[in-house]
Amino acid sequence: MKESLSAIDGSARLLNLEKQKRIFLINAFTAIGAVASFVFGSSSLFGGMLVLGTVLICAGFVGCANLVFLAVRKNVAAAANVMGGLIITLSTALMIGGGYQNTGPYWVFPLVSVAMFVNNFRIGLLYAGLFLGFCLYLLFYPDNPLLLTDYSNAASIRFVAALSSILLLCLSVQYSQEQSQKQIRMIHQQLTQAATTDALTSLHNRRYIYDHHIDKDRFLGSIGGGGALLLVDVDHFKRINDDMGHDAGDIVLQVVARHLREAIRDEDIIARWGGEEFLVILPNVTLSKAYQRAEALRQRIEMADITIDGQPCRVTISVGVADIGADDNASNVIKLADERLYRAKKQGRNCVVY
Ligand SMILES: Nc1nc2c(ncn2[C@@H]2O[C@H](COP(=O)(O)OP(=O)(O)OP(=O)(O)O)[C@@H](O)[C@H]2O)c(=O)[nH]1
Structure with a gap:
């Protein structure tokens, strides 16, 4: 009995640990993202890039609001969605405007990875599909009216290839992580069932x-x-x-x-x-x-x-x-x-x- 009890406690703790890890990731990355948005936003405004600067500053405020929302409401899934949406918006702005000397796309890699890791596999897959599709359209549609900068064909091809690899990697890690969590949840359920059922009579x-x-x-x-x-x-x-x-x-x-x-x-x-x-x-x-x-x-x-x-x-x-x-x-x-x-x-x- 003691053994099964500690196993139940262990699996429950593992599940709780996963949730805490996710909250930590959302808090840490939102805080880093908000600070970075304010810094880059201010420098963009001072550099005369009004649209990019405004988008970044707004993103910083949304990030701060998300931190407060998570602390008060403790709704991890909603906070992860807001953060994911914010990151995708930021990445989109960086791709369209090109950022400082066209180096904006470099930031897209870590940003999109974070958006994937704080959300579940299904939402991650949705973000990946939509964002990759948007990048393909932005970079390869001839004379795209949305694009405010120029990317060479070689840079565009390499960017899409690198982004696809990163997204694939993130999705694989996320999928295997979700599978292990599913296993832990199942084991937890089975242990709880066994610990609360009499083996002889099944009562x-x-x-x-x-x-x-x-x-x-x-x-x-x-x-x-x-x-x-x-x-x-x-x-x-x-x-x-x-x-x-x-x-x-x-x-x-x-x-x-x-x-x-x-x-x-x-x-x-x-x-x-x-x-x-x-x-x-x-x-x-x-x-x-x-x-x-x-x-x-x-x-x-x-x-x-x-x-x-x-x-x-x-x-x-x-x-x-x-x-x-x-x-x-x-x-x-x-x-x-x-x-x-x-x-x-x-x-x-x-x-x-x-
Ligand atoms: N076969 C079997 N015996 C059990 C189990 N659990 C307890 N026992 C036995 O149940 C018996 C209970 O005996 P007592 O408490 O003296 O009660 P009783 O003989 O039913 O007498 P009264 O309750 O006074 O009518 C003990 O001999 C236990 O060993 C079990 O899972 N299987």
């Missing part, structure tokens, strides 16, 4: 109840409004083990679990509480209704045809029933049901006490 276990239905000693969700809790215990189970063997005892537990599961409603909750004991939670029922339901369960098990290795095996259960009030402490309710179960055993077993 939920005690941990599941505490993970999903009880928090700070209060019942959650559908049980929060009240209901009843049953503690069900197989009578003289040790005798079954002693007389017919441990494997036979296991089969009895599986059969009892199956009957209990079949008899409850969809909204009821059932778990193997430990050993030969089961916990059933019935939301929205009165105590007397819960008693009737428990009595029906008891009769069902008593009447069940259980045969082990061809030998009929009579199995009975005792049940303790406790009311769940809207503000009741979970541990008090469970304790009360346990005391009533104990009384049922004292009264001769095969009965329900409420």
Whole structure:
């Protein structure tokens, strides 16, 4: 149990680490991008390049706003989209204007790489396709009216080839990263499932109840409004083990679990509480209704045809029933049901006490 718990913690931490890494990348690159935009924007304005300077300064402000947005709203996907969009806009401006002495395209490589890394593979692929398509159109459409500078044919061809290589590299890294994350998520899901399921009966276990239905000693969700809790215990189970063997005892537990599961409603909750004991939670029922339901369960098990290795095996259960009030402490309710179960055993077993 300890091993599986630490494995769950490990996979959960890995997933969290990935998210933190992404937030760090967005913060770091947006901050660097904003500072660079202000610096290059100012120098462009002073150099008389009004359009490029204005675009860069605006980009700097959008970058700052994105940093604040991420810090306040913690919406990583939206911040990554804004950043990606900003970078693509900047790169487009650099390609159209050429930047300082036509060196703008050099900045496109790191910019586009960052836009890809902070977004997921699908969005990265979209950015890559759109931007590459735009560059092809800009550089190779004869006398392109959009282009405000001149690029030689050789420079254009090499630029597109280099950009394609970088984009391909980014997409491959991103794809393999997403595949590993998918694997971690799947392993995390499987571990959580295994840690909250009883291997013998396939019912939920005690941990599941505490993970999903009880928090700070209060019942959650559908049980929060009240209901009843049953503690069900197989009578003289040790005798079954002693007389017919441990494997036979296991089969009895599986059969009892199956009957209990079949008899409850969809909204009821059932778990193997430990050993030969089961916990059933019935939301929205009165105590007397819960008693009737428990009595029906008891009769069902008593009447069940259980045969082990061809030998009929009579199995009975005792049940303790406790009311769940809207503000009741979970541990008090469970304790009360346990005391009533104990009384049922004292009264001769095969009965329900409420
Ligand atoms: N076969 C099998 N036995 C189990 C399992 N878990 C617990 N047990 C056995 O269940 C038995 C429970 O015995 P007791 O607690 O004395 O209870 P009991 O014999 O049912 O007697 P009462 O509850 O008083 O009717 C013990 O012998 C445990 O070893 C299990 O997973 N499989």
